[in-house]
C-alpha cells in the first residue's frame with residue numbers, strides 16, 4: 126500500500142499546484158486495503174466530497190497502472206475513521222503550505238493584499254474546512270459552493286482566505302476579473318453612484334466580474350437600498366455562473382434586518398466557519414510570520430507567545446511585533462524572558478485570557494445573588510434571566526469567545542440565544558440606567 130501511495134502521490138504532484146497538492150492529497154492518509162477497496166482518510170467532509178468528485182477515478186487508473194489491480198477508493202473523514210476504528214481521535218494534519226512556488230500574480234484592479242495568499246495561510250483544525258472550501262472555489266469558480274460564505278470571530282483569517290481565492294484564481298486564469306471590496310465600500314460606491322447619477326457605471330463595475338469578494342457583509346444590516354442593489358448584483362452574477370464569496374462575523378440568518386430573500390440566496394451555496402486556532406496552529410502561524418520577517422526566534426519563545434494569545438490571529442501577530450520592537454529597543458536577542466517582559470509591558474499578558482467566562486459568571490452570580498447553576502440553567506424568572514443575559518453580554522464583550530462557545534459555557538445554549546441576550550442587553554444599556562450602572566461596575570471589577 127505504501128509503495129502504491131507514494132507512486133500515486135508522485136503522479137498527482139506532477140499535475141497539481143503545491144497548494145492544491147498539500148490541501149487535497151498531502152492531507153489524505155491511506156488506511157488499509159481490503160479486497161479491491163482502498164480505505165483513505167481525509168480531514169473533513171468537504172475533502173471527502175472533493176475526493177469523491179476528483180480523485181476516485183485517479184485512484185482506480187493509477188492503481189491499475191501500478192500493478193494491474195483497479196483499486197476502488199473508500200473515502201472517510203478522519204472523524205468517521207476514528208469513531209469506527211480507534212478509541213482516540215486522529216488530529217487533523219497541519220499543512221504549512223509555505224513551501225509553494227513563487228507566485229507570478231498579474232495584479233488587476235482587484236484591491237487584493239499581496240500578502241493574503243494560500244501560500245501564507247496556515248491550516249489547522251479551526252480553519253481546515255474553510256481553507257479547503259476556499260481552494261475548491263478558486264479552482265472551480267462558479268461551479269460548486271456558489272456563493273461561499275465564510276463566517277467566524279474577529280481576526281481569524283476570513284479576509285485572508287477570501288483574498289487568497291482571488292489570488293489563486295488570477296494565478297490559474299490570469300485574465301480573470303476579480304473584485305474585492307468591503308461591504309461598506311460597496312454601500313458607499315452605490316450611494317455615490319446615485320448622487321453622481323452614474324449607476325450604470327456602478328453596475329458595470331460590479332456585475333462584470335468573474336469573482337466578487339465582499340468582506341464583512343454583516344454591515345449590510347439595515348441598509349435597505351444597498352441590500353436591494355446587492356440582490357440584483359448577486360442574481361446577475363449567479364445567473365451567469367460567476368463566483369461570489371462573502372465573509373461575516375455570523376451566519377446570514379443572524380444578521381439583523383438582512384432581507385429574507387438574501388438570506389435564502391446566501392444559503393444556496395456553502396457556509397463554513399472559522400474558529401480560533403489551536404496552540405500548534407498558532408505556533409505555526411508565528412513561525413511563518415517570523416520567517417517572513419527574517420526574525421530569529423527560538424522555538425520555546427514562539428510557544429510562549431502563542432500561549433499568551435489564544436483567540437485572535439491579528440492579536441497574535443501584534444504580540445510578535447511588540448516582542449520584536451521591545452527586543453530592538455533593548456538591543457537584545459528575542460528570548461522567552463524578553464518576550465515575557467514585552468508582553469507584560471504592553472499589558473497584553475493574559476488580560477483577555479485571564480478573563481474566562483467562568484470568572485464572568487462568578488462575578489455576575491455574586492453581584493445578583495444567584496447561583497452559577499441558575500446562570501447556566503433554563504429558569505425563565507426575571508431575577509435570573511437578566512443576570513444570565515448580562516453574563517452572556519459580558520462574555521461577548523470582554524472575551525474573544527465565539528457565540529457558540531459562549532452558548533456551550535451557559536449549559537449548552539444555542540448561539541442564537543446568546544446573540545439575542547447580547548442584543549437585548551445592548552439595548553438596555555442605553556435605555557435603562559440600572560443596567561448601565563451594573564454593567565459598568567461589573568466591568569470595572571472584572572478588569573481589576
Ligand SMILES: Nc1ncnc2c1ncn2[C@@H]1O[C@H](COP(=O)(O)OP(=O)(O)OP(=O)(O)O)[C@@H](O)[C@H]1O
Pocket residue numbers: 241245246247248252277278279280281282283284285286341374410438439442
Ligand atoms: N491561518 C492563518 N495563517 C496565517 N495568517 C493568518 C491566519 N489567520 C489569520 N491570519 C492573519 O491574521 C490577520 C487577521 O486576519 P484577517 O484580517 O483575515 O481576519 P478576519 O477574520 O477577516 O478579521 P475581521 O473579523 O476583523 O474582519 C491577518 O494578518 C492574516 O494574515
